[in-house]
Amino acid sequence: MNERHSRWRYLTNGIILENPTLILMIGLCPTLATSITVRDGLGMAAAASFVIIGSNVVASMLRRFIPNSVRIPIFIIIISTFVTIIDYTMQAYQPALYRVLGVFVPLIVVNCIVLGRVEAFAYKHSVLDSFLDGLGKSLGFTLVLFVMGTIREIFGAGTFFGKAVTPAWFRQYPMLLMIFPPGAFILIGILKALVNKFMKKESL
Amino acid sequence: MPKNPALIFLAAFLVNNILLIRYIGLCPFFGVSTSLNTAFGMSAAVLFVMLLAAWVTWFVFHLVLLPLNLVFLRTAAFILVIATLVQFVEMFLKKSYRALYSAMGIYLPLITTNCAILAVTFLNIDYRYNLLQATIFALGTGLGFALVIILFSALRERLDYAPITRSLRGYPIAFIAASLVSLAFLGFVGLFGLSL
Numbered sequence: 001m002n003e004r005h006s007r008w009r010y011l012t013n014g015i016i017l018e019n020p021t022l023i024l025m026i027g028l029c030p031t032l033a034t035s036i037t038v039r040d041g042l043g044m045a046a047a048a049s050f051v052i053i054g055s056n057v058v059a060s061m062l063r064r065f066i067p068n069s070v071r072i073p074i075f076i077i078i079i080s081t082f083v084t085i086i087d088y089t090m091q092a093y094q095p096a097l098y099r100v101l102g103v104f105v106p107l108i109v110v111n112c113i114v115l116g117r118v119e120a121f122a123y124k125h126s127v128l129d130s131f132l133d134g135l136g137k138s139l140g141f142t143l144v145l146f147v148m149g150t151i152r153e154i155f156g157a158g159t160f161f162g163k164a165v166t167p168a169w170f171r172q173y174p175m176l177l178m179i180f181p182p183g184a185f186i187l188i189g190i191l192k193a194l195v196n197k198f199m200k201k202e203s204l
Numbered sequence: 205m206p207k208n209p210a211l212i213f214l215a216a217f218l219v220n221n222i223l224l225i226r227y228i229g230l231c232p233f234f235g236v237s238t239s240l241n242t243a244f245g246m247s248a249a250v251l252f253v254m255l256l257a258a259w260v261t262w263f264v265f266h267l268v269l270l271p272l273n274l275v276f277l278r279t280a281a282f283i284l285v286i287a288t289l290v291q292f293v294e295m296f297l298k299k300s301y302r303a304l305y306s307a308m309g310i311y312l313p314l315i316t317t318n319c320a321i322l323a324v325t326f327l328n329i330d331y332r333y334n335l336l337q338a339t340i341f342a343l344g345t346g347l348g349f350a351l352v353i354i355l356f357s358a359l360r361e362r363l364d365y366a367p368i369t370r371s372l373r374g375y376p377i378a379f380i381a382a383s384l385v386s387l388a389f390l391g392f393v394g395l396f397g398l399s400l
Binding site for chain 2: 025026028029032033072073076077080081083084087088102103106107109110111112177180181182183184185186188189190192193194196197
């Protein structure tokens, strides 16, 4: 495989084949908790993407200076720096969104996707490759949040990005279950089953 | 948020259950709930570390970060404190309490990245709890985690023997079962006037 081809793979792997949420089953908490509406889901995805890409790039830049034996604490410091930046930025510029996402913004620091990518990929690859890998994983995460947010908002509230897309009678009595936790669990169960069925890959 | 200790406990234990209603700590929930033994070990470790972490981070926040005006370092400080604490507990148990160590030792390193622990320490600060309230909140949350993970592992042991369509086996059916258990927990909403 030539170099350009493999670079392209770093980017695309994370979107479908190694999708962090639906294939690798990591980073579940924010996926379920913040996908109540498309807007909240995309807000969470933006915050997480900033942290994933940022810490991948910085960890990759510093990979020659980080001793192997203390790499995990150093990675955690790098990640928590980016989390603190996005935490305070959202608090200042998007207070309404921040109130909805709440504790899930600081909790990005223990999101397995971030530490997993830094440890498994960025520590061993160049800055550009790590950037592409982070971007790919972020896109995969964003895709799942977008799909879940769309389904839950349309069924649970009858709206899409806050605009009415269903008849008035449906909006009066929507499937409230989809907004509540059971709806999130059942929806991701169905999505995972569809992935198992159509991707023909054992990923149990 | 309730201020009465009994209500704080009940809210953390049932009404706002950390796994099924707040969706925090799901990775260990689906990861280790495959058998009763691992579920017991994991929940004992989580309960123990959660209480310790709640105390330590409460003191770190109120005696170090607040007086020095370093509140913005909360995220970094808490996770490093918890990681160190877990390492320390692991070494201490290994040396002094072998039986306890063999029961929950292998789960301790996993706990550093358990979002349930970190979430409790953040929420203690966000809700402005005092030390007693923080302890009760951590206790309720830890017991709620244990209750759900143990109940659910019993359920999953049965699911292993059930005839299930191929594509639903494993994670998907676990999610759907979790959805039903979560639906049952939604029934606690309104208990003593506690809301979501």
